[in-house]
Amino acid sequence: MFAKLFLELTEFAFFRRLVWRPVYEMLARVLPLSEWQFMNYGYAPFPDEAPLELETADELHRYPLQLYHYLASRTGVQGKDMLEVGSGRGGGANYIARALRPAKIVGMDLAGNAVKFARKTFQQPNLEYVQGNAEALPFADSSFDVVINVESCHAYGSVPNFLREVWRVLRPGGILVIADMRGVPGLDLLRQQLQDSGMTLQEETDITQNVLAAIEAEDPIKKDRIRRLAPGWMKGAFEEFAGVKHSAVHRDLESRDLIYYRWKLQKSALPE
Numbered sequence: 532m533f534a535k536l537f538l539e540l541t542e543f544a545f546f547r548r549l550v551w552r553p554v555y556e557m558l559a560r561v562l563p564l565s566e567w568q569f570m571n572y573g574y575a576p577f578p579d580e581a582p583l584e585l586e587t588a589d590e591l592h593r594y595p596l597q598l599y600h601y602l603a604s605r606t607g608v609q610g611k612d613m614l615e616v617g618s619g620r621g622g623g624a625n626y627i628a629r630a631l632r633p634a635k636i637v638g639m640d641l642a643g644n645a646v647k648f649a650r651k652t653f654q655q656p657n658l659e660y661v662q663g664n665a666e667a668l669p670f671a672d673s674s675f676d677v678v679i680n681v682e683s684c685h686a687y688g689s690v691p692n693f694l695r696e697v698w699r700v701l702r703p704g705g706i707l708v709i710a711d712m713r714g715v716p717g718l719d720l721l722r723q724q725l726q727d728s729g730m731t732l733q734e735e736t737d738i739t740q741n742v743l744a745a746i747e748a749e750d751p752i753k754k755d756r757i758r759r760l761a762p763g764w765m766k767g768a769f770e771e772f773a774g775v776k777h778s779a780v781h782r783d784l785e786s787r788d789l790i791y792y793r794w795k796l797q798k799s800a801l802p803e
């Protein structure tokens with residue numbers, strides 16, 4: 532209930548713009564630890580999905596990384612120009628650059644400290660990180676084939692501004708993939724915003740159960756990391772933020788006060 536309430540409190544654009552940026556700036560400043568590379572709740576595959584083969588070093592990040600794999604591998608990103616809006620600490624863009632081989636991927640985030648962390652931690656020839664705002668993307672028109680957006684758009688002052696900007700930077704036929712959660716009223720609003728975006732809504736999948744299963748499976752890893760690395764007085768807050776078992780977000784996903792979705796949209800291939 533708490534997580535849902537917080538998301539609904541942040542219904543007001545000015546409040547969202549005010550509240551989220553300092554949180555993510557602070558997190559990247561207080562915890563510049565290379566072991567902490569993701570900030571999403573993760574994904575556990577459907578029973579009919581093949582298990583993801585990972586390099587040993589990636590095992591520690593299996594669940595958040597599987598979310599990126601699930602989203603990007605359904606889009607066909609090899610050889611494409613990609614943008615991640617809200618790339619956080621950079622682990623997702625780094626994984627995609629290495630494992631799914633786009634021509635390039637740019638990870639963009641509002642939090643300058645997170646961008647600095649990502650640049651320092653990950654280097655690959657087809658990967659770069661820049662600071663920027665989802666509501667005013669610092670890129671030319673028609674510069675990307677695929678835009679990915681993971682657990683980030685709930686924080687934006689205006690989702691319609693974000694969708695307008697994505698439409699502008701996508702090439703004709705380009706794809707937008709979004710994963711995020713909402714309470715029921717927020718979900719209705721987001722669906723309407725997606726429908727009004729000028730892009731065609733191609734796929735919509737409820738992955739609440741997959742995210743819940745990931746939260747449960749990753750619980751010991753998160754708790755161990757927080758126990759070892761978070762400052763003592765912040766451990767409780769970190770457990771809530773990281774979404775351990777029995778945290779507010781875990782309870783709200785379980786009761787379906789929060790619902791987690793994946794959407795895939797396509798910009799028309801015809802010139803406007």
Ligand SMILES: C[S@@+](CC[C@H](N)C(=O)[O-])C[C@H]1O[C@@H](n2cnc3c(N)ncnc32)[C@H](O)[C@@H]1O
Nearest residue numbers: 555569570571617619641642664665681683686
């Ligand atoms: C929950 S984190 C997810 C990070 C990353 N996608 C991941 O899965 O690890 C949300 C991210 O969205 C970023 N963000 C929030 N508002 C933004 C905005 N207006 N423009 C760009 N990034 C934003 C935050 O700074 C934060 O890094």
